[in-house]
Amino acid sequence: MTQDLYVLGGAQTDFARNWAAEGLGLIDMLREVLPATFADAQVDPTEVEVVHVGNLAGELFSGQAQLGGLVVAAEPALVGRPSTRHEAACASGSTAIVAAGADISSGRYDVALVVGLELMRNVSAKQAADNLGTAAWAGREALDAEYAWPALFADVAEEYDRRYGLDHAVLGRFAQIAFDNGARNPLAQTRAWSFPDGSFAEDDTVNPLVEGRLRKTDCGRITDGAAAIVIASAEYAAEWAATRGLELDQLPRITGFGHRTDTLLLADKLSASRDSEHLFPQLHGAIQDAYGRAGLTGIEDIDVVEMHDCFSITGLVTLEHLGLVGGGKGGSVVHDGTIERTGSLPVNPGGGLLSAGHPVGATGVRMVLDAARQVTGTAGVLQVDGAKRVLTVNVGGSFTTAVSFVVETTA
Template sequence: MTHPVYVLGGAQTDFARNWSKEGLGLVDMFAETVPAALADARVDDREVGVIHVSNLAGELFAGQSQLGGMVIAAVPGLDGLPSTRHEAACASGSTAVLAACAEIESGRYDVALVVGVELMRNVSAQTAAEYLGTAAWAGREALEVKYPWPALFADIAVEYERRYGLDHAHLGRFAEIAFGNGSRNGLAQTRDWDFPAGSFDENDEVNPIVEGMLRKTDCGRITDGAAAVVLAGPKFARAWAQRTGADLDQEATIAGFGHRTATLLLADKLAQSAEQDYLFPHLRGAVEDAYRRAGISGVADLDVAEIHDCFTINGLVTLEHIGLAAPGKGGEAVMDGSIELGGRLPVNPSGGLMSHGHPVGATGVRMVLDAARQVTGRAGDHQVDNARRALTVNIGGSFTTAVSTVVTRGTRTPA
């Protein structure tokens, strides 16, 4: 990064909530989350210079666009500020974060508010699946299937099995770890869920097939929710630290990023990588870009990771692309305890998308917030001991958009 970008604070909603059942909607999410984020960051709304909003499908789920204006309607103290909405499927939140960082690094603004929202539980599961399917190539892939995204990620599992071999036990164990982590997170959607024996096995009764080889606990949830972070450049952060008594060497910074986009059709991406080491080379490139910009050598320099596991196969693939395992060997890192709390690299201590939840437009923002809390020791019951460097990996579509960040405590480059 050209200049450090500080994560001064943030907030998220309880991802277990069903907002439409409460008679609430997108504006209420903004009205709850933004003031909470500003309060956590100890920043007044008059100090914010710019707003970035992330959301995938407000027009479909809520019949609402122009969310840049809605956040100001919800929080009148922000009236008059520039506000822009970002959409990159499930990576919408991360692209909003990167846009805010770019404006801070350029010197255009000193303080940016980034807020992601998604309302999805106000329609049936089938309708929600169809709406979310618009982030694939509508009319060209996932045709004649009930659930587009489980079907597409099942296709990824088939290709993974063809190239490397795939044991469903590895997927089941990944899910079991995720739900176990989520049970310690007071904001996770599934924190109170019970899982009968066989829930993570090839058990057709309690863990039925959804699409292809992917079963019930291989698939993420439909989630309502919002998350927000307050970002600042060094000049404001120094004044903020003097005012609040904070030690900037103990605060979180976004130290590096990677952002790459591949072609839209899954089949085209898989064909392009047929002779390459990695299933999705552009994802590997985005992660390597984040490492390089953060001044670290790779996965060995990390203490914790928040990765995109909307499906278990996605989590397995991403473990390989961040360098924790060689291509085709992600299952070994799952089974040997590497990704568990206390393991070589704790992955998704929050529960990840599988358990914490996946309100699409909020997910990338939530990841940065969780990473910032981990490296500052503020992650509560799912804190990783002595975490100083965290990785986030957020994807959109069938690995079409890939965004990665490295979040560190302070600005010193690690040795």
């Protein structure tokens, strides 16, 4: 992307819903989220020139591929538009935004629809875990684990402990902040959940171990959901703003991005970074790329972070790659209030993946949508006072894919 991209609006579904239990599927999800997206963006679907879709495993969960065509089936006004699906594990939605941004920056199109979606609660927990396990190296890792991803991120926790030392109280507090934030979010998966005493501690009764040292509240749950945004070129956005009595600088825009990919096997990544300053150098690099393309110095220029926390250890590691603190120092900003919604750098005011929910293909899109609302003061009960610049960090696999965006306004 060589120019700013303007986020005109978007929508998400309720991440607490079980669509299959309602007798509904992916097409129904699209038929709900697309009209809401176009209404929020105040864009007629006929004005969309290109469509990009983020999804990990439609074939495995629903028996459905060709999701680009499914979007057109849900909104017939999009017939004839080019529509492509993108897969990068949990970063699928963000890679769809990167591709849409490249289309707009090339000058080929002015208006893009980006949709992320996943139906995941229509199968057993074990089948869901096996489906999601395809984003690891099949047949090479987590071979003896009942649940591949808790096992792999437990390995991350073990490596973190080996390098820096790890007190579970840090993970517990990170998770508690996430669930407290999610309780305020009217669309969060866990907004109605209750947590008895000991839920964030090393309490084997209410917070049992799942894999390794990771416990129940350290682990995100599968869920269903969709999120979509309409993004536009500066030329289109200027006309759109003028017809509504707005200035262009009042609109949320994506000013920087980073997108990097590492090798697939977790053990190989950890081995390669043994002498590095960072546990996952490509994650740090993607974030630095986003800062640089946005013309920023670093994390000191950011007001809010929408950050990947499918597990509490994922959140802690990602926190340490922002440039805020060094490796092994994340516990200090978890415990001192820095990342709480009233702190100096609020993280995941809507609850993040742990609490808001993680319908895999939708997450990266939801992050940018939430960021756009924060910087325009339209985030409702989730609003962080004075937020004008938000960093998103979306990770796929065992930090294999990393995508970061800077979303801001100057008004």
